[in-house]
Structure formats: structure tokens, C-alpha cells
Amino acid sequence: MKVLKFGGTSVGSAERMESVAKLVNHPGHKIVVLSAMSGTTDQLVKIAEAFLEQLPEKAFPLIKELETKYKATIDKLFKSKEYKKKGEEVLAEHFELLRSFKPNVFTRKEERIILAEGELLSTTLFHYYLEEQEIPAVLFPALSFMRINEDGEPDHDYIEEHLKKELEKYPHAELFITQGYICRNSFGQVDNLKRGGSDYTASLIGAVLDAEEIQIWTDIDGMHNSDPRYVPDTFPIAKLSFDEASELAYFGAKILHPSCIRPAQKRNVPVRLLNTMQPDAPGTLISQDASDDDIKAVAAKDNITVIKIKSTQMLMAYGFMRSVFEVFERYKTPIDMVATSEVSISLTIDDTTHLEDIMKELKKYGTVSVDMDQIIICVVGDFLAHKPGCAFRIFETLKEIPITMISYGGSKINISVIINGIYKKAALMALSKGLFPKVKATANK
Ligand code: ADP
Ligand code: ASP
Ligand code: MG
Numbered sequence: 001m002k003v004l005k006f007g008g009t010s011v012g013s014a015e016r017m018e019s020v021a022k023l024v025n026h027p028g029h030k031i032v033v034l035s036a037m038s039g040t041t042d043q044l045v046k047i048a049e050a051f052l053e054q055l056p057e058k059a060f061p062l063i064k065e066l067e068t069k070y071k072a073t074i075d076k077l078f079k080s081k082e083y084k085k086k087g088e089e090v091l092a093e094h095f096e097l098l099r100s101f102k103p104n105v106f107t108r109k110e111e112r113i114i115l116a117e118g119e120l121l122s123t124t125l126f127h128y129y130l131e132e133q134e135i136p137a138v139l140f141p142a143l144s145f146m147r148i149n150e151d152g153e154p155d156h157d158y159i160e161e162h163l164k165k166e167l168e169k170y171p172h173a174e175l176f177i178t179q180g181y182i183c184r185n186s187f188g189q190v191d192n193l194k195r196g197g198s199d200y201t202a203s204l205i206g207a208v209l210d211a212e213e214i215q216i217w218t219d220i221d222g223m224h225n226s227d228p229r230y231v232p233d234t235f236p237i238a239k240l241s242f243d244e245a246s247e248l249a250y251f252g253a254k255i256l257h258p259s260c261i262r263p264a265q266k267r268n269v270p271v272r273l274l275n276t277m278q279p280d281a282p283g284t285l286i287s288q289d290a291s292d293d294d295i296k297a298v299a300a301k302d303n304i305t306v307i308k309i310k311s312t313q314m315l316m317a318y319g320f321m322r323s324v325f326e327v328f329e330r331y332k333t334p335i336d337m338v339a340t341s342e343v344s345i346s347l348t349i350d351d352t353t354h355l356e357d358i359m360k361e362l363k364k365y366g367t368v369s370v371d372m373d374q375i376i377i378c379v380v381g382d383f384l385a386h387k388p389g390c391a392f393r394i395f396e397t398l399k400e401i402p403i404t405m406i407s408y409g410g411s412k413i414n415i416s417v418i419i420n421g422i423y424k425k426a427a428l429m430a431l432s433k434g435l436f437p438k439v440k441a442t443a444n445k
Contacts, residue, residue: 001029003211005180005202008038009219010276011122014076017129023217023279024175025135031205032137033180034126035198036118037073040066041181044118047098048111054103067095074125083132090124113190116143119179119198127177137175140166146183146201148191151332154183154200154263160208178205199257203271207263214264214271216256221275222284223248223255225297230425231432237284237296244296244380245271245286247414251378252301261286295381295390298431300424304336305352306371306404309362310344320365321345327361336376337407337416346405348376348418374404377427378416379435383408391415397434401427 006020011034024032036044043066050059074087094117101110119142127139145162147155167176180198185191193200199216206214220228222236223245240248242265249256255273264271264286271286311320324345328335331354338347344366349355355370362368383390391408394415405418419427 001031001209001211002213002215003031003033003202003206003209004215004217005033005198006035006276007198007216007218008035008040010217011035011126012038014073016276017077017126019276020126020217021130021133021135023276025133027174029174031176031178031209031211033178033198033202033205034119034122035180036122037070039069040118040121041115041195044114048106048114051101051103051106051114052111054106056103059101059103060099063095063098066098067091070095070121077125077129078132080132083128086128087125090121090128094121109189112192115192116179116182116190119182123177123179130175130177135175136173137177138170138173139177140170142179142182142201143184143190146193146204148183148185148193150186152185154193154204155186156204156208156263159204163205163208193257196254196257199260200263203257203260203263203269206269206271207267210267211269214269215274216271217274217276218255219275219277220255221278221281222273223253223286223297225436226428226432227253227298227300229254230300230428234432236281238282239289239292240284240286240296241290241413242271242286242288243411244413245284247378247380247411248297248299250301251299251376251380251414251416253297253299290382292382295379295393295435297380298428298435299378299380300428301336301350301376301378302421302424304348304350304374304376304418305355306346306348306374306418307358307362308344308346308369308371309366310368311366313343323365324362327358330361331358333358337405337418339405339407348374348405371404373421374418375421375424376416376418377424377431378414379431380414383412383415393435394431397430398427400430 010020011017024030043062047059047062070091078084078087123139127137130137145159145166147158149155180201181192183191183193202214224234224236226234228234242261246261249261250258268288272283274283275281309324333349333351333354336348359368379394401419401423403417403419407416
């Protein structure tokens with residue numbers, strides 16, 4: 001059994017959906033996970049924000065705009081009158097729901113219901129399209145098995161039990177379709193796996209079912225050596241280890257949801273990144289095999305906040321670090337990077353939901369300062385300590401960029417630096433030029 005996830009661009013128009021249908025219409029047991037059509041979730045976010053701001057006059061035109069786009073899509077997608085009508089009924093039902101919200105009773109709970117609409121729409125329309133094309137497939141609801149616990153983490157046992165139960169209902173089916181991104185939380189309410197979460201859905205499904213492979217089909221031919229939105233002439237990496245891919249995803253390579261490699265890695269299910277527009281391109285294979293030793297890729301994570309705590313005591317008292325870390329634990333705020341000196345700690349977070357409370361508590365232990373708008377630049381590769389020169393190569397290329405913090409030695413595959421966000425493009429360009437000229441020449445052959 002394989003799990004195939006198609007992202008927003010891959011299902012972003014009638015033509016793209018038709019291509020996806022061709023890609024999945026082969027013998028073999030498959031679970032197809034779909035994202036919302038591109039642009040939909042962004043628009044749903046805006047609609048929900050307008051309701052939260054109690055501005056229905058802003059929400060309704062946004063709903064109308066989205067509906068117009070979907071009307072054009074179904075008109076192209078379905079060929080027969082019968083299925084055009086079915087498509088219209090689907091739109092009527094979902095857009096009626098969007099229009100039914102009342103700003104005065106609109107909370108984050110209602111917002112999450114709105115955000116789930118994109119994946120519900122794309123899967124229902126795609127399933128009808130397969131039906132019209134006489135391609136047998138079962139549409140099953142992610143909301144019946146995908147669940148997060150009270151900490152917002154996937155509840156693996158629940159997912160495994162309920163997913164298997166759902167699949168057992170169709171012992172003869174080969175092709176299954178379900179929604180990425182959406183789930184229920186511990187209260188049973190509609191929730192989601194955060195932006196880009198369809199990758200995570202695919203990985204969670206692939207892991208609990210011990211799939212043969214998880215394929216992430218997107219709009220680019222694999223994990224590139226740097227962010228193609230900032231750097232020209234990037235190229236795909238043929239093979240990555242789970243750890244390398246995981247670091248790149250966590251530190252900002254948008255092609256993968258930050259947490260989506262771990263479930264696959266835990267059950268040793270290979271993940272392949274493929275391009276819907278170029279289905280024959282080899283893409284990137286992510287597996288437990290170690291890949292060639294060298295510097296592989298660079299990623300950047302935005303919106304990082306650096307917090308510095310300078311102990312009020314002359315020397316770091318025993319237990320100071322523990323007290324500091326416990327504050328972050330209490331507020332369930334993950335720390336990404338840490339640097340220490342004799343009397344101070346600098347650390348970074350990206351979730352600032354509880355920043356004020358954290359600051360208040362940290363002030364008990366010393367003087368606290370905060371720098372917002374920083375970024376982490378993370379270089380991933382094989383940096384074994386016995387191989388001299390890696391750090392030199394990286395820092396030489398960054399010699400023009402002011403560096404706020406450095407992390408080296410935490411793992412043998414990652415060297416990270418913190419810089420101000422204004423230097424993002426300059427740093428990525430410099431690293432690309434400095435680290436990959438030789439590989440680039442080979443890759444382009
Ligand atoms: P999907 O909608 O299919 O999930 P995403 O937009 O989430 O697609 O991810 C694909 C995009 O990720 C690419 O179009 C590319 O711009 C961006 N990206 C950022 N960093 C990388 C990288 N290192 N390698 C490949 N793509 C990257
Ligand atoms: N539709 C969701 C988003 O835009 C999930 C995803 O695309 O993976 O974030
Ligand atoms: Mg994505």
C-alpha cells in the first residue's frame with residue numbers, strides 16, 4: 001500500500017485534478033491525501049479573520065470571490081450535465097455553511113470549521129470527478145480517524161485504530177481518497193494540523209499502516225539545495241536521510257511540513273518527493289540510508305525570537321538553566337537554539353503565544369531582553385568532527401552578514417546561525433554561491 005499526497009497546486013485547477021486522476025489510476029492499493037485547491041486556505045483564513053473582527057461586510061465578498069472561482073472550476077472539471085449539477089450541489093452546501101456564521105458568536109472554534117472547508121471541497125469534487133470518469137474510489141472522512149491530543153500532538157493509537165476500522169469497511173476497494181490537514185482535537189471539535197499539514201496527514205497514515213512508501217506530490221521536483229524562492233539555480237537532491245530531511249523541514253524548507261518526517265521515520269517508511277508537473281523526474285528519496293557525506297542543503301526559518309537572560313548572580317548558580325527551561329516547558333513553548341556563557345543564556349523560540357508570560361517569569365532569574373524578526377539559517381550535511389573545514393566554509397561565505405547566534409555540535413548534521421531577517425536573501429545567496437558551486441556543475445550535466 002502506498003500513500004500519495006497531492007498539494008494545493010497539484011489540485012489547483014480542473015486541469016491539475018485531471019492530471020492527478022491519471023496519476024492515481026493504476027492498479028495497486030493506494031490512499032490519496034488531498035490538500036485544498038491552491039489559494040483556498042489563504043482565502044478561508046481571511047474570511048475567518050473578517051468574522052473574528054465582526055466585519056461580515058468584509059467576509060461576504062471574500063466568500064463570493066471564492067465561490068466564483070469554484071464555479072468556474074466545476075464547470076471545467078465535470079463533463080456531463082449530471083455531474084455539473086452534483087458539483088453545484090456540493091458548492092451550494094459548502095458555501096451556505098460559510099455564509100451561515102454569525103460574527104457575534106464567532107470564536108476560534110468556528111474559525112477552525114471554516115479552515116477545514118478547503119480540503120472537504122477538494123476531496124468531494126475530486127471524488128465526483130473520478131466517479132464521472134468511472135474510476136472506482138472510496139472517499140473516507142479524515143475527521144473520523146485523524147485526531148490530536150490535548151497537547152496538539154497526533155494521537156497515534158487513536159489514528160491507527162480508527163483508520164483501520166474505516167478501511168475495513170471496504171475490503172475490495174483499491175483506491176481511497178481522504179482529506180489532508182484536517183482533524184479533530186481532544187474535545188472532538190474540528191481542528192487542523194497547522195498550515196501545510198497535509199504532508200503530516202500523509203506521513204501519519206503511511207506510518208500507522210506501515211505503507212510501502214509515502215509520496216508527496218507537489219509543484220517542484222524534490223527537495224532543493226536551497227529555497228528556490230530566494231536563490232536562483234537551485235537543484236534537487238536525489239537522496240536524503242530521515243534526519244537530514246527532518247532538519248530541513250523543521251528549519252523552514254516549505255516543501256515539507258515541519259513535523260512530517262518523524263512518523264515515517266519511526267516506522268521506517270520511505271518518503272518520496274515528486275513533481276505533479278514532471279511525473280517522470282526522479283525527485284528526492286528520503287529513507288534511513290545515510291546519504292553521501294557533504295553539505296547537502298540550506299534552509300531558513302522566519303519569525304524567530306531571540307530571548308537573552310542574564311543572571312543577576314555573579315556566576316551561574318546551580319539550577320539556573322533548569323529554572324529557565326522549566327518556564328518554557330510550563331508554557332509548552334519549544335526552544336530551537338541555545339547558547340550559553342558563564343552568566344547568561346540566549347535561546348530562540350518561534351511560537352510567541354505566551355511570550356509576555358514567559359518574560360514575566362524569566363525576570364525572576366535575571367535581566368531579560370528580546371529580539372524579534374530574527375531568522376535561523378540551517379545548513380544540513382555531514383559535519384563529522386573529524387572532517388576539518390566545514391565550519392570554515394560556512395562562516396567564510398557569511399563573512400559579510402552580522403551573526404547573532406551560532407549552534408554547532410548539537411548534531412552532526414546541522415550547523416545553524418541566527419541572523420536578522422533583513423539579511424535573509426543575502427545570506428541564502430552567499431551560502432549557495434559559496435557552498436555549492438562544484439555540486440551545481442555536476443548536477444547540471
Ligand atoms: P504544496 O502545496 O504541494 O504542499 P508547498 O508550496 O507547500 O506545496 O511546497 C512546495 C514549495 O516549497 C515549492 O514550490 C518551493 O517554492 C518551496 N520550497 C521552499 N524551500 C524548498 C526547498 N528546499 N526545496 C524545494 N522547494 C522548496
Ligand atoms: N490547505 C492547507 C494549507 O494551505 C494544508 C496543506 O496545504 O497542506 O496550509
Ligand atoms: Mg505544502
